[in-house]
Amino acid sequence: MKKVLVTGADGFIGSHLVETLVRAGMEVRALCQYNSFSSWGWLDRSEFAGQFEVVLGDVRDPAQMRHVTKGVDTVFHLAALIAIPYSYQAPSSYVDTNVGGTLNLLQGALDNGVERFIQTSTSEVYGTARFVPISEEHPLQAQSPYSASKIGSDAMAYSFHASFDMPVVIARPFNTYGPRQSARAVIPTVITQLLSGKRALKLGALSPTRDFNFVQDTCDGFLALATSQGCVGQTVNIGSGTEISIGDTVELIAKIVGVDVEIECDEQRLRPAASEVERLCCDNRLIKSLTGFQPRFSLEDGLRATIDWLRVPDNLSRYKADIFNV
Numbered sequence: 612m613k614k615v616l617v618t619g620a621d622g623f624i625g626s627h628l629v630e631t632l633v634r635a636g637m638e639v640r641a642l643c644q645y646n647s648f649s650s651w652g653w654l655d656r657s658e659f660a661g662q663f664e665v666v667l668g669d670v671r672d673p674a675q676m677r678h679v680t681k682g683v684d685t686v687f688h689l690a691a692l693i694a695i696p697y698s699y700q701a702p703s704s705y706v707d708t709n710v711g712g713t714l715n716l717l718q719g720a721l722d723n724g725v726e727r728f729i730q731t732s733t734s735e736v737y738g739t740a741r742f743v744p745i746s747e748e749h750p751l752q753a754q755s756p757y758s759a760s761k762i763g764s765d766a767m768a769y770s771f772h773a774s775f776d777m778p779v780v781i782a783r784p785f786n787t788y789g790p791r792q793s794a795r796a797v798i799p800t801v802i803t804q805l806l807s808g809k810r811a812l813k814l815g816a817l818s819p820t821r822d823f824n825f826v827q828d829t830c831d832g833f834l835a836l837a838t839s840q841g842c843v844g845q846t847v848n849i850g851s852g853t854e855i856s857i858g859d860t861v862e863l864i865a866k867i868v869g870v871d872v873e874i875e876c877d878e879q880r881l882r883p884a885a886s887e888v889e890r891l892c893c894d895n896r897l898i899k900s901l902t903g904f905q906p907r908f909s910l911e912d913g914l915r916a917t918i919d920w921l922r923v924p925d926n927l928s929r930y931k932a933d934i935f936n937v
């Protein structure tokens with residue numbers, strides 16, 4: 612692996628992955644979504660600017676995806692629409708971006724003889740756990756249009772492996788958090804409200820559990836899957852194997868920030884009952900056995916790093932703590 616393409620490079624995980632790959636000595640092409648401001652998202656502020664190539668584009672365009680996959684040996688495909696509430700409002704965009712966009716990347720990568728294609732899945736495809744920890748054998752349950760679109764894009768990626776012998780790995784991260792995560796996710800929602808001085812927090816459901824992973828651990832998992840033998844054609848979970856409720860996570864954040872909080876239930880943040888994923892906890896034995904991967908950050912350490920980053924006024928000012936960010 613020498614020359615790599617990262618899609619979704621302007622976003623939360625993608626920008627950290629670009630930096631991880633640059634640090635590992637790779638030549639990185641970063642695909643950021645085209646916009647008229649020439650914004651590279653979080654990469655605008657990267658300390659590694661100048662050490663990676665940036666291409667602005669759109670995964671929905673097949674000709675362009677054929678072009679950007681030229682001359683790279685590995686593709687990390689992270690570009691996607693990922694917000695669950697927004698997927699209730701605009702499901703068709705999710706099919707176009709997540710399923711159609713993945714198809715365009717796969718076809719381009721196949722035509723250009725890419726040596727490894729890392730498809731980014733999500734633990735959301737499992738829906739509410741029927742057993743824990745959740746292994747890769749767990750049934751898939753499309754409890755939101757987002758989840759359905761990721762099930763579709765994973766299936767498209769697998770089909771390119773089965774049909775064309777394409778070297779595809781389906782990486783399935785569990786919930787990831789850390790600096791730069793979008794405001795729609797629960798951990799930045801809680802921290803930004805607290806750091807903006809609020810003590811009565813507006814939140815949705817508190818009982819669901821999640822397996823939270825610090826973003827550097829998730830990036831290390833991607834790198835491990837891209838560089839290890841034995842992963843091709845497989846779906847592999849990336850997660851810590853720990854489980855905590857949203858309510859307990861809020862209490863832990865409040866303890867680290869050093870404040871007492873009250874929680875107000877904000878009806879608009881509640882998901883329809885059958886759509887809410889009640890329980891997620893990762894079985895990470897497969898990635899450990901294939902790659903030797905080991906998460907390095909405890910939840911408390913990762914939350915401290917995230918809170919410290921958000922304490923920087925310039926970082927906090929990029930979040931709208933007073934509204935429900937869909």
Ligand SMILES: NC(=O)c1ccc[n+]([C@@H]2O[C@H](COP(=O)([O-])OP(=O)(O)OC[C@H]3O[C@@H](n4cnc5c(N)ncnc54)[C@H](O)[C@@H]3O)[C@@H](O)[C@H]2O)c1
Nearest residue numbers: 619621622623624644669670689690691731733784786787
């Ligand atoms: N954040 C999590 O907890 C989590 C967990 C599991 C899997 N994932 C997956 O990881 C990937 C990255 O997620 P993230 O949390 O960094 O989200 P993000 O929204 O920060 O990043 C996604 C990026 O994709 C880009 N994008 C969207 N539509 C595009 C298009 N049409 N063309 C080009 N680029 C486009 C966006 O600009 C955005 O920066 C996604 O595939 C997501 O499904 C995320």
